[in-house]
Amino acid sequence: KTYPEVNFLNYKDRKKILVTGGAGFVGSHLVDKLMLQGHEITVMDNFFTGRKRNVEHWIGHENFELLNHDVVEPLYIEVDEIYHLASPASPPHYMFNPIKTIKTNTIGTINMLGLAKRVKAKILFASTSEVYGDPEKHPQDEGYWGHVNPIGPRACYDEAKRVAETMCYAYQKQENVDVRVARIFNTYGPRMHMNDGRVVSNFILQALQGIPMTVYGSGEQTRSFQYVTDLVDGLVALMASNYTKPTNIGNPDEHRIIEFATIIKNLLGGSSEIVNKPPVEDDPQKRKPDITTAKKHIHWQPKVPLMVGINKTIEYFRSELRRSKHSERNIWKPEYL
Numbered sequence: 001k002t003y004p005e006v007n008f009l010n011y012k013d014r015k016k017i018l019v020t021g022g023a024g025f026v027g028s029h030l031v032d033k034l035m036l037q038g039h040e041i042t043v044m045d046n047f048f049t050g051r052k053r054n055v056e057h058w059i060g061h062e063n064f065e066l067l068n069h070d071v072v073e074p075l076y077i078e079v080d081e082i083y084h085l086a087s088p089a090s091p092p093h094y095m096f097n098p099i100k101t102i103k104t105n106t107i108g109t110i111n112m113l114g115l116a117k118r119v120k121a122k123i124l125f126a127s128t129s130e131v132y133g134d135p136e137k138h139p140q141d142e143g144y145w146g147h148v149n150p151i152g153p154r155a156c157y158d159e160a161k162r163v164a165e166t167m168c169y170a171y172q173k174q175e176n177v178d179v180r181v182a183r184i185f186n187t188y189g190p191r192m193h194m195n196d197g198r199v200v201s202n203f204i205l206q207a208l209q210g211i212p213m214t215v216y217g218s219g220e221q222t223r224s225f226q227y228v229t230d231l232v233d234g235l236v237a238l239m240a241s242n243y244t245k246p247t248n249i250g251n252p253d254e255h256r257i258i259e260f261a262t263i264i265k266n267l268l269g270g271s272s273e274i275v276n277k278p279p280v281e282d283d284p285q286k287r288k289p290d291i292t293t294a295k296k297h298i299h300w301q302p303k304v305p306l307m308v309g310i311n312k313t314i315e316y317f318r319s320e321l322r323r324s325k326h327s328e329r330n331i332w333k334p335e336y337l
């Protein structure tokens with residue numbers, strides 16, 4: 001087996017990095033970047049929504065380890081940094097078993113903060129723009145406290161992420177743990193789950209299959225989507241910075257849902273009709289990050305234009321739909337190659 005060529009780092013510069021949820025969509029791209037930089041990576045995943053396929057190009061590499069482990073159970077390993085991403089991210093996945101979603105983000109985060117404390121590792125928690133709920137402030141900056149329904153269908157995710165942030169800062173204050181909190185806004189790209197259920201993947205899959213493209217509600221609600229490699233760059237920059245307060249990582253380029261549907265329909269030029277369905281309960285009407293903090297403190301801003309990202313994502317889903325045999329391996333090369 002051959003591997004993508006990784007940078008050689010000497011003993012002093014090479015870090016041992018744990019990526020929880022590293023077999024998932026975002027995690028696997030982060031793993032690619034950190035592996036190529038030459039670090040030693042341990043992926044811990046229970047494969048609820050993640051797949052070995054996403055990291056198969058690293059299996060067997062001497063800098064790579066894959067652990068089938070649930071973050072709700074403690075883990076004892078030696079690491080320098082922890083990227084804590086383990087958690088289902090799309091509404092159908094996190095609503096599938098709400099209690100498990102709560103446990104993963106609360107008990108799981110306590111476990112990772114405990115590990116960071118014991119081994120004196122830096123820890124980055126993957127929080128979410130969902131902490132702002134259905135926002136009354138637009139765009140959303142980190143000072144906004146949010147507008148979340150604590151007993152609604154999304155609460156298992158939103159509130160669990162909110163209390164997980166609270167835990168991070170309690171460990172920082174009480175135990176001096178070096179924490180980073182990334183508030184991630186909607187992200188898309190290759191390796192998204194086929195059943196992700198969010199607009200970009202839904203529209204692309206529907207258009208590729210020539211079936212109706214479903215818009216929930218009027219389609220006037222807005223979203224801002226960032227391409228996955230921009231997010232990964234932001235996470236790595238945040239970890240490397242000295243900035244410890246919550247940081248929005250997202251693309252402020254805002255579009256109406258109906259615009260996304262039209263862009264994808266026009267790009268694919270298929271026979272799919274755009275149809276409206278009843279709105280989803282507690283669906284936020286507006287989403288747009290204020291990224292002043294990220295620009296100022298971690299010198300990061302997104303780079304990938306929407307059309308470039310959408311085209312790469314279409315290419316990925318097209319090849320996944322064509323796949324008919326198990327022996328057809330994951331030909332998707334790491335984005336950074």
Ligand SMILES: NC(=O)c1ccc[n+]([C@@H]2O[C@H](COP(=O)([O-])OP(=O)(O)OC[C@H]3O[C@@H](n4cnc5c(N)ncnc54)[C@H](O)[C@@H]3O)[C@@H](O)[C@H]2O)c1
Pocket residue numbers: 020021022023024025026027044045046047048049050051069070071072084085086087088089090093104108126127128129183184185186187188193
């Ligand atoms: N993708 C986005 O748009 C987005 C937006 C905001 C926040 N986030 C956050 O980023 C992180 C990664 O999201 P993603 O889009 O890659 O989702 P994903 O579902 O593709 O990845 C999550 C990974 O975590 C694993 N996982 C879930 N529960 C686990 C458990 N109990 N123990 C161990 N592993 C577990 C899954 O198997 C999967 O590999 C999540 O924490 C999510 O909340 C993502």
